[in-house]
Amino acid sequence: MSKSKIVFIGAGRMAQALIAGMYQLNDLEITVSNNGNRKRLEKVSQTYHVKITDRWEDEVEDASMIVLAMPPEVHDPVLQKLQSLVGQQCIVTVAAGIDVDYLQSKLPPQTPVAWVMPNTAASKGESISLYAIGSAVNTDHEQLLQTMLASVGEFEKVTQQQIHQLTPITGSAPAFIYRMAQQLIAGAKDTGITEVQAQKMVAQMIKGSAVMLQTDETPISLIDQVASPGGVTAAGLEVFDQYQFDQMMIDVLQACYDRAEK
Numbered sequence: 001m002s003k004s005k006i007v008f009i010g011a012g013r014m015a016q017a018l019i020a021g022m023y024q025l026n027d028l029e030i031t032v033s034n035n036g037n038r039k040r041l042e043k044v045s046q047t048y049h050v051k052i053t054d055r056w057e058d059e060v061e062d063a064s065m066i067v068l069a070m071p072p073e074v075h076d077p078v079l080q081k082l083q084s085l086v087g088q089q090c091i092v093t094v095a096a097g098i099d100v101d102y103l104q105s106k107l108p109p110q111t112p113v114a115w116v117m118p119n120t121a122a123s124k125g126e127s128i129s130l131y132a133i134g135s136a137v138n139t140d141h142e143q144l145l146q147t148m149l150a151s152v153g154e155f156e157k158v159t160q161q162q163i164h165q166l167t168p169i170t171g172s173a174p175a176f177i178y179r180m181a182q183q184l185i186a187g188a189k190d191t192g193i194t195e196v197q198a199q200k201m202v203a204q205m206i207k208g209s210a211v212m213l214q215t216d217e218t219p220i221s222l223i224d225q226v227a228s229p230g231g232v233t234a235a236g237l238e239v240f241d242q243y244q245f246d247q248m249m250i251d252v253l254q255a256c257y258d259r260a261e262k
Contacts, residue, residue, distance in 0.1 A: 004029070005028075005059075006028060007063045009034075009056050011040050014094050014118060015069035017123040018069070018148060019032065021122070021125060021148070022148055031050065031063075032050055032053070033054065033055070034052075057085060064089065065144055066086075066090070068093040070095065080106070088112065090112040090113070090145065091103060091107060091111060094117065094118065096260065099160040100113055100114070100115050100132050111134075114145055115132045115163060117167055117170065117171055125151075125153055129153060131145060132159055168252075168257060168260070181202050185202050188201055
């Protein structure tokens with residue numbers, strides 16, 4: 001049985017997270033290019049034992065999938081080169097804002113395309129990734145795409161418009177959790193424990209809370225399990241209400257949507 005070949009154009013953090021998840025799969029052959037950054041390519045080769053190249057153009061003809069793992073602003077020249085090189089290879093981007101419609105507008109008609117949005121937890125195999133596909137993507141393409149995403153965590157198939165709307169929640173929100181964690185760690189350190197102890201304590205609390213969210217319980221039900229009427233937790237939740245925390249989160253997400261549109 002022949003291996004499916006995946007060519008990565010770009011070798012940054014997200015590319016490396018995906019490669020880390022896939023490189024041990026026996027039915028895949030991975031080739032990586034990185035716009036002349038030889039030092040990074042050699043590090044990727046040494047770490048994951050994948051093929052590297054300075055000329056991705058020479059590798060795409062027999063590829064099953066080409067992953068554009070680079071910033072949005074450098075997509076156009078690569079897509080222009082791909083116009084004369086693609087046939088049935090599935091072109092996948094992991095860049096914010098480069099959606100299915102955009103890819104289809106830049107490539108020949110009936111080119112299979114997909115838009116994938118993992119998050120930074122992909123580096124630990126714990127991403128929640130979103131993906132949307134174009135009309136020319138077939139079953140084999142989608143199965144290969146799902147294999148890639150499954151190697152770095154969980155995934156959900158959605159529409160491209162839903163990716164635009166959900167990215168602040170699946171992609172940006174970890175930073176909001178870390179911002180809260182920073183203050184909880186500082187509060188824990190104030191008791192006299194070390195920063196290592198404080199971070200371990202807060203990380204496990206967040207991990208346990210996430211596990212509880214994966215049950216059938218609703219967030220409201222889980223809050224009720226923690227917060228007894230008139231108790232310590234209830235006092236803290238009252239401060240949330242005083243500062244209109246729910247409205248703040250709505251505003252936070254709206255700010256993300258507004259910036260993404262720009």
